[in-house]
Amino acid sequence: MTAGVPTARRSVFVAEVGALLAAQAVDAVLVVQADAVPRGITGSLLTVVLPYAGSATAVLAVLRRRFPRRVELLAGAVVGLSLLGTAVAGLAPRAPLQPVVTEVLAVLLVAAAGCRRLPVWRAAALAVVAGATAVLAPSVRYGLDYPAALFPVAAALAWGAALALGLILRDADARHRRELERIRTEDRLQLARDLHDLVAHHVTGIVVRTRAAQALAQHPVEVFDEIEHAAAEALTATRGLVGVLRSDDPLPSPSLVLGDVVRAAAGTDAAVHVATDVEALLVPAQVSVALHRVLLEALTNVRRHASATEVRVTARSDGDELVLEVENDGVTGEAADGGHGVLGMGERVAALGGELVAGPRGSDRWVVTARVPLAFDTLPRGV
Structure with missing residues (x-):
């Protein structure tokens, strides 16, 4: 541009x-x-x-x-x-x-x-x-x-x-x-909305674990450790995004590791495989937030609308593109119609200069594939 x-x-x-x-x-x-x-x-x-x-x-x-x-x-x-x-x-x-x-x-x-x-x-x-x-x-x-x-x-x-x-x-x-300055303000507002969603996700996990602790009061130690870990993740994510909001830079500096972003989004809901060549890839904060939201949306769709027994999240490189895939074996008719937030995920990936495809693979699997350029310094503004 x-x-x-x-x-x-x-x-x-x-x-x-x-x-x-x-x-x-x-x-x-x-x-x-x-x-x-x-x-x-x-x-x-x-x-x-x-x-x-x-x-x-x-x-x-x-x-x-x-x-x-x-x-x-x-x-x-x-x-x-x-x-x-x-x-x-x-x-x-x-x-x-x-x-x-x-x-x-x-x-x-x-x-x-x-x-x-x-x-x-x-x-x-x-x-x-x-x-x-x-x-x-x-x-x-x-x-x-x-x-x-x-x-x-x-x-x-x-x-x-x-x-x-x-x-x-x-x-x-x-x-x-x-x-x-206007673009910077828009970026910060978008990050503020993502901050809300990110913290809400982690806090929801804390609530679920707390209820589990109440139900398993006779052996609470391990559950409380999980609660502490989830709370620490929430604080880390909050501090990272708030630091971005306080910065005067138009674009946040690359400081987040892709492997950590993918695993944080997947949690315990899916098996995660991150290729070695992108495991330690540093991505700009606004890119990591967008990818985090895409993965959360895809996994939420699986939980809500698919009777899946196996869910896999894969991150790899393909030429000059970063490829993220969410695959499950619980395809439904509604999923086959391309619903469940696919439009919103597509808009987020398009804002990164990439594309998103969601559809069946074979007769019993559903795959959401997001492709994002690895040249993060050329990404469009306003992500």
């Missing part, structure tokens, strides 16, 4: 470098046409130094892409070099004329970047200084005689366009951050 973003950025970068190279070519033509001849040691020194000022500003302007957090420093260097060249032109009339096209373009680029990234007041200060620099450079170096007076006008118009572009990008960034 985001594959086009780097390509677009590269296109903008290439266009920017092309514009700066074209500006350098224009400056080179203007230098050839200039008839100013430097005199004395100072003039000769300026002839050696000044021609590289435009190239330096171009390089600094491009570097702002590599160091976006140093925009203010790079902008100050670009503006400073341009003002230095303008000051030399004003104070040393016999100095060689230094064209301004590359410098003005570099100043406008860093001004636009500053308007996009810097805090409001610092961006405003940079915009004013950059505007003054862009207008002063052609005014002082070429004068205000016609047609040279058109240079400052063009620079002022370009400055306005650069500020508008920077403000448009600033607004786009703000809208993007708001969209990310």
